[in-house]
Amino acid sequence: MRRDDKWILRIKELEAENKLLTEEIERIKDSMSWTESKALDRVYELETENKKIREDHSMLLARFDADAMLISNLAAKNKRLEAWIDDLQSEMYINCVYCGHRYGPNKGDHLVTMRKTLEKHIEECPKHPLSMARNRIMELEAENRWLREQYNSLIFEVSYKFPGESRHDTAKRYIREREEYGIEIGTKQALGEASDE
Numbered sequence: 710m711r712r713d714d715k716w717i718l719r720i721k722e723l724e725a726e727n728k729l730l731t732e733e734i735e736r737i738k739d740s741m742s743w744t745e746s747k748a749l750d751r752v753y754e755l756e757t758e759n760k761k762i763r764e765d766h767s768m769l770l771a772r773f774d775a776d777a778m779l780i781s782n783l784a785a786k787n788k789r790l791e792a793w794i795d796d797l798q799s800e801m802y803i804n805c806v807y808c809g810h811r812y813g814p815n816k817g818d819h820l821v822t823m824r825k826t827l828e829k830h831i832e833e834c835p836k837h838p839l840s841m842a843r844n845r846i847m848e849l850e851a852e853n854r855w856l857r858e859q860y861n862s863l864i865f866e867v868s869y870k871f872p873g874e875s876r877h878d879t880a881k882r883y884i885r886e887r888e889e890y891g892i893e894i895g896t897k898q899a900l901g902e903a904s905d906e
């Protein structure tokens with residue numbers, strides 16, 4: 710037998726085996742119940758879906774890494790620019806635009822930058838809108854405290870509040886009743902005087 714013939718024979722053998730196996734698969738498929746073949750379809754569907762999710766996930770991870778890289782690059786750049794500002798300002802006089810206070814230059818003092826000095830000045834500057842706002846807040850807080858004390862001392866004159874009424878309501882009612890009583894007395898007196906005449 711020639712070598713080529715041997716190969717041809719082998720190919721034929723394999724083809725026959727392949728045909729048998731394909732037939733076997735078809736038979737198995739035919740013998741499967743409807744539920745089984747549905748289950749098989751579902752497995753295939755899930756595998757496809759799973760693969761897609763995996764791909765999306767790795768794409769998102771890659772994008773996330775890229776964003777994180779971008780953020781850290783920007784933060785580094787920001788830090789360099791801030792150092793640059795501090796260097797540029799280090800040999801300058803700077804004036805407060807609100808009160809004119811002058812400070813600087815901070816040569817050689819790298820711990821206290823001009824911007825930090827400015828920040829500190831703003832807290833104390835009598836003309837800076839922020840410190841003015843802060844002072845006004847403190848004034849209003851003090852006034853608020855005082856009013857609250859006045860109010861509390863008034864409503865705590867009520868030794869016990871009535872059911873269904875707040876202490877505030879009870880206090881208001883007492884005052885109203887007292888005022889009305891006073892008016893009534895006044896009216897009676899006025900009427901009495903009139904009848905005496």
Ligand SMILES: [Zn+2]
Binds near residue numbers: 805807810837
């Ligand atoms: Zn100032």
